[in-house]
Amino acid sequence: MKTIYKIVLLLMSTFFMACSDDDNSNGAHADALILTPTSASILLDEELPEDVAITYSWNRGVDKGAENTIVYIFRLDIFGSDFKTSTEPIEIPADGERSVSYTHKELNDLITNKWGAFPGDEVKLQARVVAKVNGPKFMYPEISIAEVEAKTFIVAPKPLFLLGDATVAGLNPSKGIGLTEAENGVFYHWRGNLTPGGFKFITTIGEMLPSLNRGTTDNELVERTLESEADNLFAIEKEGTYAIALFRKEARILYKLVPYERLFLVGDATSIGWDIGQALEMQWNPATPNVFTIAVELKAGDLKIPIERDWGAPTFRPMVADGSIDSEDLQVYSGGDDIKWKIKDEQSGKYLIRIDTELMKIKFDKQ
Numbered sequence: 412m413k414t415i416y417k418i419v420l421l422l423m424s425t426f427f428m429a430c431s432d433d434d435n436s437n438g439a440h441a442d443a444l445i446l447t448p449t450s451a452s453i454l455l456d457e458e459l460p461e462d463v464a465i466t467y468s469w470n471r472g473v474d475k476g477a478e479n480t481i482v483y484i485f486r487l488d489i490f491g492s493d494f495k496t497s498t499e500p501i502e503i504p505a506d507g508e509r510s511v512s513y514t515h516k517e518l519n520d521l522i523t524n525k526w527g528a529f530p531g532d533e534v535k536l537q538a539r540v541v542a543k544v545n546g547p548k549f550m551y552p553e554i555s556i557a558e559v560e561a562k563t564f565i566v567a568p569k570p571l572f573l574l575g576d577a578t579v580a581g582l583n584p585s586k587g588i589g590l591t592e593a594e595n596g597v598f599y600h601w602r603g604n605l606t607p608g609g610f611k612f613i614t615t616i617g618e619m620l621p622s623l624n625r626g627t628t629d630n631e632l633v634e635r636t637l638e639s640e641a642d643n644l645f646a647i648e649k650e651g652t653y654a655i656a657l658f659r660k661e662a663r664i665l666y667k668l669v670p671y672e673r674l675f676l677v678g679d680a681t682s683i684g685w686d687i688g689q690a691l692e693m694q695w696n697p698a699t700p701n702v703f704t705i706a707v708e709l710k711a712g713d714l715k716i717p718i719e720r721d722w723g724a725p726t727f728r729p730m731v732a733d734g735s736i737d738s739e740d741l742q743v744y745s746g747g748d749d750i751k752w753k754i755k756d757e758q759s760g761k762y763l764i765r766i767d768t769e770l771m772k773i774k775f776d777k778q
Contacts, residue, residue, distance in 0.1 A: 444472035444553035446540045452560040453518070457567065460516035465559065468510040472542045472553045479546030481505040487513075489526040490535035490558060496526060497539075511538075515564070522563050530565040569596040571623065571657065575610030577647040585617045590657065593697070599657040600697030602669065609644025612657070623659075632662040654700030665698060671718050671743075671768045674703045674727065678714030680754040681707060690720050693766070701769040706778070710759045713751040716766065718743075727766065727773070728752075736775040741766070 446469045453464050467485065475481060482504055488497035498521065501511055513521070522528045522536075536559045544550040572587025573580065580586040590599040590612070612623040625643040626633040635642065645666065647653070655666040675690035683689040693703035693716075716727035725745040729738065733753035761778040 680712035
């Protein structure tokens with residue numbers, strides 16, 4: 412009887428060992444790679460831009476043997492994109508710190524700028540870590556994926572005001588001139604008259620501090636928060652119309668004299684003919700204020716480019732009568748010979764016209 416009992420125990424032990432082996436071969440390994448976020452949901456906060464919003468970390472994964480080395484590859488993407496629009500891969504060696512963190516600002520910028528979500532949107536993110544094996548024989552990598560819900564923040568307006576003796580506001584902070592805030596807290600622009608002197612920017616009407624001042628170059632911005640800090644201004648030497656483009660996050664500014672604020676297209680080569688009151692206005696970019704562009708359909712006929720909807724205004728023209736649109740040279744004057752560009756029948760079509768009033772060049776690009 413004892414012999415039979417021992418045989419039964421032996422058979423049962425063998426059965427359970429076999430089951431255990433099957434479980435290990437088909438199920439999850441105890442040391443399997445697992446990617447773990449610090450939170451399953453995140454509320455991004457504009458007031459905590461440099462604080463860590465989330466950290467992804469992972470374990471070593473299954474030991475692949477001494478003859479192999481492992482490199483971990485981490486990516487983050489918006490859910491549903493199958494990592495086709497992911498961040499650039501981050502590679503971490505086996506002996507490195509197995510984690511990746513994002514601040515509130517970094518993650519918010521990724522979601523809104525890279526993946527196109529709107530401020531205030533709730534989105535699902537998908538992170539992936541791959542344990543790539545390098546060794547004498549090919550081995551399939553371990554992969555772990557984690558999903559997280561995130562809500563972006565709405566960037567509040569952060570106004571800036573122009574101040575200085577080069578402006579009509581002078582140094583009176585209660586009269587600061589508002590800039591156009593094209594992208595909240597990021598990009599600002601302004602165009603108007605400045606006289607010889609200097610200018611800077613304040614953040615609050617009626618308050619001299621904090622301010623944004625000239626740094627070590629004419630294109631660098633520095634924040635001034637104390638009276639004891641240098642109050643350097645951007646210099647204006649010649650009176651005229653100036654365009655200012657300010658990139659607040661980059662602490663960068665561009666400003667230059669703009670001799671021509673507006674340009675218009677008129678002529679029977681255009682859809683409006685010679686109706687000066689309906690002349691087609693060209694567009695300008697605050698970052699390149701002396702460059703004007705327009706997308707337009709042209710037909711056989713003539714055209715010229717006045718700076719106002721007024722026949723008496725100075726007008727951009729070709730260098731010769733019936734000027735060719737293949738030439739990039741141009742001139743501007745009022746009165747004199749009424750020379751124009753000539754569009755031939757075979758040249759009809761859609762064009763992108765670009766004029767650089769600083770270089771005095773024009774280009775007709777057929778689309």
